[in-house]
Amino acid sequence: MAKPLLFQLPPEVSHDLTLATVKKTPARLLRNFCDDSIADKPATVMGLNFPNPVGLAAGLDKNADYYQSLAALGFGFIEVGTVTPRPQPGNDKPRMFRLKKEKALINRMGFNNKGVDHLVRQISQRKHSGGFDGILGVNIGKNLTTPLSSAHEDYLACMQKVYEHADYITVNISSPNTPGLRDLQLGESLELLLTTLKTAQQELSQQHGRYVPLAVKIAPDMDSEDIKLFADTAKRYEIDGIIAGNTTSSRQAIEESEFASEAGGLSGEPLTHRARQVISLLAQRLHGEIPIVGCGGILGSDDALAHQKAGASLLQVYTGLIYRGPQLINDIRRALST
Template sequence: MPYPLVRPFLFMLAPETAHHVTLGGLNFAHDVGLLRAFVPAPVSCPTTVMGMEFPNPVGLAAGLDKNGEYIDALGDLGFGFIEIGTITPRPQPGNPKPRMFRLVDSEAIINRMGFNNEGVDKLVENVRKSQYKGILGINIGKNFDTPIERAVEDYLICLDKVYEYASYVTVNISSPNTKNLRQLQQADELSSLLAALKQRQQQLADKHGRYVPLALKIAPDLDSHQIQEVAERLIKHQIDAVIATNTTLSRVGVEHHPHGTEAGGLSGAPVRAKSTSVIRELAEALDGALPIMGVGGILSGDDAVEKIHAGASLVQVYSGMVYRGPTLVEECAAAIASIRY
């Protein structure tokens, strides 16, 4: 059934309920073979990034499938790659409900999920069961009750456990919903974290005979000086990619909305310009040293192209899928292909 016909019914449900209903429906449609029948064939736009060839440059951002429970179904939607997580070493329930809010007239979402997930061991179990053969990113974080000064330990635990199963690993230090997490973006703490991760990456590459790239996910709320500092440390520690950006704490443009003052990270259309600006500054600071994945406010093919023109090599979508449905993937991939070929 075309998504525009389904959406009004989903939007009658609480956002988190609609999320689970949608993903359950996708799993069912995959299991009975309906998804491939109704979803257009993936657009071919091969893009080589981090030493891997992506069939097209449009990926699914982390957050939609936190535990890797829906990988095969999501793989039917035409994505060039899928990122699952954020995962933490131990299971945790996340923040109290309600913790997700639609701002429909602004095509936006505010969430304060708080890294709710079933723990890294459960995610690995789900990945091992999956039949998906495409590029799979795994996004890792820290438990909410791990002191910030011991955050590195959590990231290393997750990296050790997911390394064998990931095409690349994303280090999430930019969620606004885990206390003090964004502190890790500060210069000295970021250097310590990246140095430890890079050392462990090399040890794991030697152990498994396979190099798995590392990406860092940053916030859209960094100023120009902070963007420059992050870029310098990404280059210094030879990190393989950067994802820009996560959700924003800003409420510019949604102040009028009944849920506009809810705590959490804002995503969707209102973050588009802010995310693109960070990408543009980051691209200038990096000067081609490593690739950028652009994410934030992509609700059309033109939005995806904007990210590419700003300096991104790949893009990711999430909130746009809530408002536009699976056709957004094909539209974005086709739009990017039209400027590349």
Template sequence: MKGLFFRNRSGAVATKLNLMIPNFMYALIRPCLFSLDPENAHHFTLSSMRMASAMGMTALAPAVSPSPRKVMGLTFPNPVGLAAGLDKNGSCIDGLASLGFGFLELGTVTPKPQSGNPKPRMFRLPEAEGLINRMGFNNDGVDILVENVKASRFYREKKGILGLNIGKNASTPIENAVDDYLICLEKVYPVADYIAINISSPNTKNLRQLQGESELDNLLTQLKTAQDRLSQQYSRYVPLALKIAPDIDDNQIRNIADALLRHKIDGVIATNTTITRDTVKHLKHGQEAGGLSGAPVKDLSTHVIRCLKTELGNAIPIIGVGGILSGEDAREKTEAGASLVQILTGMIYSGPGLVRECVQALRRD
């Protein structure tokens, strides 16, 4: 029976049975995880995955067969990725990779270590299948992330696509934010397959100002200049993808799309968490400050994707994220215009089998 619950590094043939068992097992485990403080449950999950990876096993993970996509000049093993935020420091890369993701996005990381916002800072909204967090880019700093990437089998053996998500320190004035992005870009460039520029977290004061026309133009100008220099220095081109908020109107979307086209940015990630509370304000914790993810952000994210696709056409690919809790949700994002999708909160509610479910839903016959 052990082979039904665990898959060793050599892999195993996926069957309907070994897909059903992980979902069933997660349904049993979830109440225990939900009895813990959300942040403690987060740390417990990562620690358990590190242990399973060290033993050469992956708990509750059905095998995922290849379904490659070429996006941003990169070949992704499948179109379903892990969104930034789960593993900010790259401490569990090999464990996460073994869940079947086509790509991993780590971070958000900042130049200097920072503890983030005061606790408690993460809240489940189970009735809405949502999560509010105000973590505040808590991380060990960009140097630790790079060290952890280099130490992983995933990186050393080139097992897949790795995105590194960068931001600014809370202590850095917004007028100097570009300096932080440039520091991080310089340090992660040698080890990243693509780099995500996070200007849309609601949990770092004034960060979303960088989505404004003049601020965004200045940021993208300097990032592209640095990218050009680094691509010559390392003889490899690492794409840049801009991560934007769902809380923007159609005119702002048009302005962002125009900036992406003018600066020849390689991709756009839509979207981050939302600050709106219309659908959850009546729930316990529904009015906590922070970014709301999960099912309540799904329609906002999909709308942004659809508008971006209208403006960008096929010139710049879109990575869709926000409210994916089923294969059908993933397909909705691609039908709106996304080339790839990412999940995070959805796994808290649906379990690790969600990865394979989404890959299957997006498979091209």
């Protein structure tokens, strides 16, 4: 109901306003948006039990300030972040653009976040406050000012701090808005990153008596050969999950848009087809050895079913939620229900 009003406001203002309102609304009222009559189909993926396969993608709740409230909308899992070791302001505003006709967004937020220590304070409260008992993922990244050659140290620092409180950790090497970040997806940079994080995972799992799976989130802009190379490397390092994927730098699907020349990552409907292609390519190469989280351009239950058919075990939404509201979550849960 609020959409016509919210769409009159600049996208980032309506984003902040919506989240502030959601946080102030009692959970029992938010729960009205969630259809409790749906017989959710649970899923066991990466060794974790998901109450249903529909998740919130990273970037909406970057600082874990809202996940307890958002959980009332019926998500089976929520991914908070991207968080970096130190707080950073992100890019100058405006940095988010609404492409209404195309049911899309372009963003160049640039990992604006309050830093990992704030996020840890937020997520360490969850089990005690009787709040969200679904699966909580934490998406980690590097600070803008950290040189690429020491990027692995930023990821390691975040991983060490969030490990104890996360159900799974996502290594985000695919945002188009941190210069050079996507270079970490291949070659020696990827090997160094994965060696560092898999070694840390082993040590931390012994220290805490709990294995926290590591997922890697990739860009839809890798070509087929690079996707195969990435899949082979992920198998070799026994990565626990692959999220396919992030926003695209391509403007092919929106050439006519007045926003086509804005820098940043494109999400929503123009991404649906490419996201599904990447899921499919990965599935062919992985032979079920690593589960895939399908993300990109899910605006309805048909998109969700098609991503699943292409090979995704779990699904994540972001832009669809902006255009369709919480009804989208019910629609997908219903389509995937038992």
